[in-house]
Amino acid sequence: MARKGKKYLEARSKVDRLKLYTLDEALALLPEVSWAKFDESVDLAVKLGVNPAHADQMVRGTVVLPHGTGKSVRVLVFAKGDKAKEAEEAGADHVGAEDLAEKIQGGWLEFDKAVATPDMMGVVGRLGRILGPRGLMPNPKSGTVTFDVAQAVKELKAGRVEYRVDKYGIVHVPVGRRSFDPEKIKENVSAVIESLIRAKPASAKGAYIRGVALSTTMGPGMKIDPAQFRA
Incomplete structure (x- = not known):
């Protein structure tokens, strides 16, 4: 098993792995758990209540992020x-x-x-x-x-990104850069969640947004309470 670096372990120690953060709390903590020397990507992972093995539960779409990804697109x-x-x-x-x-x-x-x-x-x-x-x-x-x-x-x-649920029922989407103002990342996250909700398959049963996590390229993930998005 690969060993984690000292800086990563230090960053991970600042994250309560049992806690479900609010999005605002996670964004406030983001600078403290980001240690890379480059402007890392901020990534959103959403666990959906779907079974991708069934064609009628494949979630796929695009969303234009209000503030882009921070990356120049050719x-x-x-x-x-x-x-x-x-x-x-x-x-x-x-x-x-x-x-x-x-x-x-x-x-x-x-x-x-x-x-x-x-x-x-x-x-x-x-x-x-x-x-x-x-x-x-x-x-x-x-x-x-x-x-x-x-x-x-x-x-x-302008920052249109494509998403597609993987075989584990998870969607991964970049939602900005570490240098972004937290409010801009928050608005990008909201745009992604709204797009996922619109793309909900009719055959999906039970809770749809089951898990949410936010992380930077090199940093540890922070679990976010999915209840705030269901509301």
Whole structure:
């Protein structure tokens, strides 16, 4: 078993592992349990009352964080003609068609998100083995296969994030950086929770928001009372 570092253990000692914190309490404690020298990501984990093994209980969606993730997002768009021009005007970092596909097949992957118009999926589909494992494949369910490329680019640049429940029924979403004002992180968390509630499957029974935790990239997790979100 890997040993935890001295700084991590010191940070963990400040967290009561049996306590359910309020979100405000967790945000107030965050600076005290963050010890890394870089501006860590703040991550939210939500345990849902669903069984992902059942197709009708798969929770997946996107949410535009009011204050973004704090990370600069490089957006690539597969489009031609007027749609390519529209993407460029919206602020896309890379726009193209077959030329971009060839570049990616050659090993180039200098982008964070990919968008494609539906008519370009014949070209993009050939890149599935490259983009799929990296989570870069455009998908209609995440709003990245669309003719409204300008809106997609603007939302991705503004901090739209995609979430999907894992096999344990947990959703992991970045909600900011350690340097963010606590109120901004709180508003981002609220946006994610509201989106998850809207995405609740009709077949889900019992308590839906069963567990919530907040942590930084290197820091220990803090359990948050899920009752405040159910309300």
